[in-house]
Amino acid sequence: MTDAERKLWYLFLKRLPLTVNRQKNIGNYIVDFFCEKARLAIELDGSQHCSPEKVEYDRKRTAYLESLGLKVIRFSNLDVMGRFRDVCGMLSGYGLHNLYTNTQAKSLAIYQLLVEQSKEQLLENLTEFAIWYKLNCM
Numbered sequence: 001m002t003d004a005e006r007k008l009w010y011l012f013l014k015r016l017p018l019t020v021n022r023q024k025n026i027g028n029y030i031v032d033f034f035c036e037k038a039r040l041a042i043e044l045d046g047s048q049h050c051s052p053e054k055v056e057y058d059r060k061r062t063a064y065l066e067s068l069g070l071k072v073i074r075f076s077n078l079d080v081m082g083r084f085r086d087v088c089g090m091l092s093g094y095g096l097h098n099l100y101t102n103t104q105a106k107s108l109a110i111y112q113l114l115v116e117q118s119k120e121q122l123l124e125n126l127t128e129f130a131i132w133y134k135l136n137c138m
Contacts, residue, residue, distance in 0.1 A: 004044050004077035005032055012088050013042075026068070029061050041065050042091065043074045 001009065001022070013020045013033055024034035026041070033042040045058070062072045075087050 002044065002046065002077055004046075004075075004080035007084065008042075008044065008080050008087065009033070011084070012091070026070070027064060029064065031065070031072075039070050041070050041072045043072060044077055044080060045074055046077045 005022075009022060018035065018037055020033055020035045022033055024031050024041075026034065031041040032044050034040070035042075043058075058074075062074075065072050073090070075090075080087050
């Protein structure tokens with residue numbers, strides 16, 4: 001697992017009161033995380049996913065997974081490392097927190113799992129992302 005995958009798994013996905021699988025085989029592919037109940041595949045992408053060949057491979061892979069009725073959501077590793085709270089919020093928006101009962105207590109538990117960052121750390125992560133993006137995707 002990458003650092004970003006470990007962070008998302010141990011600080012958010014593993015603690016959800018529903019089953020989320022790591023490295024789930026689906027057809028000829030392996031998705032980083034999968035929630036059967038939400039029909040959601042979560043992919044974390046590093047800089048290698050910016051090459052034209054990898055973009056095309058990911059497009060075909062996503063089309064296949066969607067043909068099975070799955071929703072595929074992708075985040076860059078830098079998103080997870082630098083905008084963790086936003087990533088968790090987006091995942092919650094895909095129904096992960098609406099799939100179980102006692103939503104008020106569960107929502108509070110999810111909120112408590114989110115990592116707060118100082119303004120300095122956030123600025124550092126955004127700067128790092130801007131440099132990475134310029135070098136790898138432009």
